[in-house]
Amino acid sequence: MLKPHEPPIQELASKLASLQGIDRASVSLAEIDQSTESVKVSIEGTGISIDGVRKALEELGAVIHSIDEVSVAKKTR
Amino acid sequence: MLKPHEPPIQELASKLASLQGIDRASVSLAEIDQSTESVKVSIEGTGISIDGVRKALEELGAVIHSIDEVSVAKKTR
Amino acid sequence: MLKPHEPPIQELASKLASLQGIDRASVSLAEIDQSTESVKVSIEGTGISIDGVRKALEELGAVIHSIDEVSVAKKTR
Amino acid sequence: MLKPHEPPIQELASKLASLQGIDRASVSLAEIDQSTESVKVSIEGTGISIDGVRKALEELGAVIHSIDEVSVAKKTR
Amino acid sequence: MLKPHEPPIQELASKLASLQGIDRASVSLAEIDQSTESVKVSIEGTGISIDGVRKALEELGAVIHSIDEVSVAKKTR
Amino acid sequence: MLKPHEPPIQELASKLASLQGIDRASVSLAEIDQSTESVKVSIEGTGISIDGVRKALEELGAVIHSIDEVSVAKKTR
Amino acid sequence: MLKPHEPPIQELASKLASLQGIDRASVSLAEIDQSTESVKVSIEGTGISIDGVRKALEELGAVIHSIDEVSVAKKTR
Numbered sequence: 001m002l003k004p005h006e007p008p009i010q011e012l013a014s015k016l017a018s019l020q021g022i023d024r025a026s027v028s029l030a031e032i033d034q035s036t037e038s039v040k041v042s043i044e045g046t047g048i049s050i051d052g053v054r055k056a057l058e059e060l061g062a063v064i065h066s067i068d069e070v071s072v073a074k075k076t077r
Numbered sequence: 078m079l080k081p082h083e084p085p086i087q088e089l090a091s092k093l094a095s096l097q098g099i100d101r102a103s104v105s106l107a108e109i110d111q112s113t114e115s116v117k118v119s120i121e122g123t124g125i126s127i128d129g130v131r132k133a134l135e136e137l138g139a140v141i142h143s144i145d146e147v148s149v150a151k152k153t154r
Numbered sequence: 155m156l157k158p159h160e161p162p163i164q165e166l167a168s169k170l171a172s173l174q175g176i177d178r179a180s181v182s183l184a185e186i187d188q189s190t191e192s193v194k195v196s197i198e199g200t201g202i203s204i205d206g207v208r209k210a211l212e213e214l215g216a217v218i219h220s221i222d223e224v225s226v227a228k229k230t231r
Numbered sequence: 232m233l234k235p236h237e238p239p240i241q242e243l244a245s246k247l248a249s250l251q252g253i254d255r256a257s258v259s260l261a262e263i264d265q266s267t268e269s270v271k272v273s274i275e276g277t278g279i280s281i282d283g284v285r286k287a288l289e290e291l292g293a294v295i296h297s298i299d300e301v302s303v304a305k306k307t308r
Numbered sequence: 309m310l311k312p313h314e315p316p317i318q319e320l321a322s323k324l325a326s327l328q329g330i331d332r333a334s335v336s337l338a339e340i341d342q343s344t345e346s347v348k349v350s351i352e353g354t355g356i357s358i359d360g361v362r363k364a365l366e367e368l369g370a371v372i373h374s375i376d377e378v379s380v381a382k383k384t385r
Numbered sequence: 386m387l388k389p390h391e392p393p394i395q396e397l398a399s400k401l402a403s404l405q406g407i408d409r410a411s412v413s414l415a416e417i418d419q420s421t422e423s424v425k426v427s428i429e430g431t432g433i434s435i436d437g438v439r440k441a442l443e444e445l446g447a448v449i450h451s452i453d454e455v456s457v458a459k460k461t462r
Numbered sequence: 463m464l465k466p467h468e469p470p471i472q473e474l475a476s477k478l479a480s481l482q483g484i485d486r487a488s489v490s491l492a493e494i495d496q497s498t499e500s501v502k503v504s505i506e507g508t509g510i511s512i513d514g515v516r517k518a519l520e521e522l523g524a525v526i527h528s529i530d531e532v533s534v535a536k537k538t539r
Contacts, residue, residue, distance in 0.1 A: 017303035028300035072094035149171035226325035248457035380479035402534035
């Protein structure tokens with residue numbers, strides 16, 4: 001994911017963890033460029049809305065670069 | 078597995094996890110080509126139908142390249 | 155183990171897991187040749203008959219190349 | 232994080248662990264320079280205030296260089 | 309341990325596991341020579357007799373090459 | 386930590402473990418020089434006094450070279 | 463530790479495990495020389511006497527080369 005230097009990653013993580021259907025969010029710095037930072041985001045939850053995540057991140061100025069791994073389990077499990 | 082850029086891997090994972098006999102499905106990107114993506118899929122369940130999986134994936138435009146590992150346990154265990 | 159391209163490994167695993175005295179069977183691809191595949195098989199159980207395994211595999215056209223590791227525990231344990 | 236040679240890392244760790252909302256603090260030396268030390272700090276807690284942490288560290292003469300990873304979980308979990 | 313190609317390792321493992329004072333025996337192939345195989349054997353038990361093991365192995369045509377690690381615990385533990 | 390060849394590390398470990406507030410002490414050799422040994426010490430406890438540790442070590446002729454990692458948890462945890 | 467080829471390591475391990483205050487003893491071969499073997503010994507117990515260990519080993523013709531790591535915990539733990 002690419003984001004400008006602001007907001008800091010703790011704000012991204014707090015924002016994501018506050019979304020409905022998300023239980024936990026982790027954000028770590030991958031690369032720092034002159035005007036942008038590349039970060040890795042992982043989220044866990046029982047009802048994650050990718051569109052909700054994308055929208056929340058865009059409100060903070062960040063853009064999803066790629067989704068590298070998705071794991072889905074049946075609720076009844 | 079080879080798939081076109083659409084649909085995204087979160088849709089593949091959700092689709093597979095929704096199939097009968099499958100408890101959990103994970104999809105991760107392996108390689109991205111100009112028009113296709115190579116992804117790794119792993120599924121767990123108590124009654125997986127390989128044909129059902131193949132059919133569901135083909136409906137989404139994806140083709141199984143190879144099945145690399147299979148583990149089967151007796152139900153009575 | 156060497157086997158022709160048919161049957162696929164999921165059939166081998168299912169067949170082995172269905173044998174008496176076997177609780178779990180895993181089969182993974184090691185090498186793919188023009189007409190044969192080299193696969194690794196591991197089986198667990200409380201009463202494995204190596205001859206039963208060999209016979210079942212031969213019925214599917216596969217030949218045991220070598221047995222690399224065997225672990226045996228006393229039943230009373 | 233950069234800090235002068237004084238105070239020692241055990242004081243930093245004690246100070247951080249004493250802050251409200253922090254359950255555990257670890258500090259390890261990364262690099263030692265002529266007048267400063269680069270240290271890694273990791274903190275866990277149920278209500279961490281980054282500003283409180285920054286203020287506490289500055290009182291001890293240390294400056295946060297970067298925040299590399301943040302993980303946030305919902306309280307209701 | 310050196311052994312001729314016969315008997316196969318599954319027989320060695322079964323034989324060792326059947327000895328008094330041995331709970332579990334594992335045998336794995338290390339090297340295969342023209343007329344002999346070098347195998348690794350590990351055994352667990354509450355009353356292992358090294359002489360009993362040596363005798364059982366010699367009856368099967370195998371010779372202990374070296375004992376590389378021994379661990380002994382007090383019974384009262 | 387630097388120490389002369391005497392006392393041996395088992396005495397250092399016993400001494401440290403006997404201090405108030407220390408539950409466990411481990412000492413391992415890192416380098417052996419002509420007249421000194423460099424050792425690594427790790428201690429765990431619920432009320433470690435660094436000054437008490439330094440004093441105890443100095444009584445045995447050893448000098449703390451550096452403290453590389455400190456982890457502190459709140460008692461109420 | 464250096465020891466002559468006799469006694470074998472299983473005897474060393476049994477001897478050490480039989481000493482008062484020792485719960486478990488492991489001996490593994492490190493190097494084999496023309497007339498001596500270098501072995502690694504690790505012992506666990508609630509009241510290990512290093513002098514008792516040294517004496518028992520010397521009775522078997524072995525000499526402690528170095529003690530590389532010692533860990534001591536308070537009994538009340």
